Amino acid sequence: ILIPFLGLVLAFWFYSARETFKPEMLKGKRVIVTGASTGIGEEMAYHLARMGSHILITARTESKLQKVVERCRELGAASAQYISGTMEDMAFAEHVVKEAQTSLGGLDMLILNHVGTSYFGYFDGDVGHIRKLLEINFLSYVAMTVSALPMLKESEGSIVVVSSMAGKVGFPFTVPYSATKFALDGFFSSLRQEFHIQNINVSITLCILGFIDTERALHAAADVLLVPAAPRAECALEILKGGALRYRELYYRYGSTRLPLLLRDCAAELLESMVRSRYRLDRIGSG
Numbered sequence: 036i037l038i039p040f041l042g043l044v045l046a047f048w049f050y051s052a053r054e055t056f057k058p059e060m061l062k063g064k065r066v067i068v069t070g071a072s073t074g075i076g077e078e079m080a081y082h083l084a085r086m087g088s089h090i091l092i093t094a095r096t097e098s099k100l101q102k103v104v105e106r107c108r109e110l111g112a113a114s115a116q117y118i119s120g121t122m123e124d125m126a127f128a129e130h131v132v133k134e135a136q137t138s139l140g141g142l143d144m145l146i147l148n149h150v151g152t153s154y155f156g157y158f159d160g161d162v163g164h165i166r167k168l169l170e171i172n173f174l175s176y177v178a179m180t181v182s183a184l185p186m187l188k189e190s191e192g193s194i195v196v197v198s199s200m201a202g203k204v205g206f207p208f209t210v211p212y213s214a215t216k217f218a219l220d221g222f223f224s225s226l227r228q229e230f231h232i233q234n235i236n237v238s239i240t241l242c243i244l245g246f247i248d249t250e251r252a253l254h255a256a257a258d259v260l261l262v263p264a265a266p267r268a269e270c271a272l273e274i275l276k277g278g279a280l281r282y283r284e285l286y287y288r289y290g291s292t293r294l295p296l297l298l299r300d301c302a303a304e305l306l307e308s309m310v311r312s313r314y315r316l317d318r319i320g321s322g
């Protein structure tokens with residue numbers, strides 16, 4: 036009886052001793068948000084604007100980025116600008132970071148959030164698609180991190196990596212996407228270890244999300260998934276809080292992401308069958 040009780044007391048103490056988030060933490064901070072023309076990235080840009088950050092956003096569609104930047108200025112951003120281009124091109128990924136150096140004079144937070152288009156259905160065997168998706172969803176994250184590290188070391192800043200439940204446990208119907216998200220965990224969790232060893236004070240927050248109500252996700256999976264989609268604006272705010280508080284990992288929402296993942300090591304087959312039970316399998320094409 037005593038051991039579980041002590042465990043509960045320790046857990047309570049740990050959580051109550053944690054620093055709480057205040058919007059001022061991000062006021063005046065220089066932040067890059069990738070994939071910010073729509074979805075969760077767009078919502079992160081608006082939250083940052085309300086908090087008074089300097090924002091540099093990127094994606095491919097210039098007309099959408101222009102509108103997001105205008106809105107950010109109306110909402111009170113310290114400054115807001117965009118660069119359009121594709122993350123298939125590593126030179127472009129590096130160029131975005133250099134722009135932060137030139138126009139913001141440094142960087143406090145790098146939010147890696149963009150995601151390339153993939154399909155929802157049985158794996159079709161297209162190796163070329165996996166290579167392309169790895170470039171967009173994984174290699175460009177690495178390229179931006181490498182370019183940004185000198186600035187982040189100087190500011191003792193943060194890297195925020197937006198991932199998914201599909202990057203922690205096998206998910207059917209998104210095989211190429213899941214592969215890229217698992218790769219992010221491997222790279223950034225290993226890099227975090229080296230930062231500890233080398234006393235590099237740059238935090239890495241890996242964000243584990245469930246189903247979120249962005250247009251892309253609803254279009255791809257609303258008809259097939261049996262779980263409700265969580266609101267993207269709330270999700271965006273939780274990601275920013277996790278980054279500002281320098282969490283190792285951020286689970287949004289805890290009950291539907293962290294708790295099931297506790298089964299991974301002790302009851303993996305149960306977890307996998309729980310994942311499969313979330314789909315209306317009769318609505319998936321035969322592939």
Ligand code: NDP
Nearest residue numbers: 070072073074075094095096121122150199247249251252
């Ligand atoms: P969206 O599809 O709404 O937004 C994706 C963003 O990435 C857009 O701004 C898009 O803009 C940009 N983008 C796409 N392709 C490229 C490219 N080749 N080069 C540069 N930018 C590109 O995605 P979400 O908001 O739904 O997802 C955001 C993050 O959250 C992703 O990392 C995703 O994996 C993760 N996530 C989302 C979940 C969900 O249910 N929504 C669940 C779990 C994780 P443009 O087309 O203009 O380039």
